[in-house]
Amino acid sequence: GYWGKPEATARKLKPGPLPGEQVLYTGDYCRMDEEGYLYFVGRSDEIIKSRGEKVAPREVENVLMEIPGVREAAVVGVPDDLLGQAVKAFVVMEQGTIMGEKQLRMECQKRLENFMIPKSIQIVSSLPMTDTGKLKKIALS
Numbered sequence: 001g002y003w004g005k006p007e008a009t010a011r012k013l014k015p016g017p018l019p020g021e022q023v024l025y026t027g028d029y030c031r032m033d034e035e036g037y038l039y040f041v042g043r044s045d046e047i048i049k050s051r052g053e054k055v056a057p058r059e060v061e062n063v064l065m066e067i068p069g070v071r072e073a074a075v076v077g078v079p080d081d082l083l084g085q086a087v088k089a090f091v092v093m094e095q096g097t098i099m100g101e102k103q104l105r106m107e108c109q110k111r112l113e114n115f116m117i118p119k120s121i122q123i124v125s126s127l128p129m130t131d132t133g134k135l136k137k138i139a140l141s
Contacts, residue, residue: 029056046137048077050085053115057087060118063111064089067104069097074127075118076140086119090140092126 001009016023029047030038048055057075064073072092077085093099101121108117128139 029054048075048085048087050077050080050083050087051115052084055087055116060087060089060108060112060116063108064091064104066111067099067107069094069099070104072127074135074137074140076137078141080119083119087116088140089118089121090124090127091121092124 001013012025013022014025015021027043028040029043030040032038046057048057055077057077060075061073064070064075070091071094074090076088076090078088080086089104091104101123104121104123105117128136130136
């Protein structure tokens with residue numbers, strides 16, 4: 001639990017299905033394959049809710065990173081009157097690579113379900129980072 005914070009502890013440690021059992025709610029989303037292996041998908045506080053569907057930014061980022069010429073990618077949810085949240089991608093291209101938003105979206109259409117395709121893709125020279133070198137997603141919009 002959290003030292004001196006019983007409310008915070010109660011949000012994370014909840015009764016499990018067995019008597020006396022405590023279950024830790026981490027806020028992580030995972031998927032299970034046919035063999036029962038769990039794979040980390042994303043954090044619940046990062047999940048984008050678009051068109052009633054849950055989109056894990058990491059899944060979209062991974063697809064973008066598979067596209068030749070893409071050096072870095074970050075995906076966030078932005079407010080959208082129709083969708084609730086729209087998927088927006090920020091992409092840093094490799095030096096000398098010429099590829100626009102249209103081509104990137106076409107590549108995403110080949111690899112992602114329709115609701116996961118970024119509504120907009122902004123090509124940027126760099127992504128904002130914290131002093132410790134981690135991506136600063138809060139600075140993206």
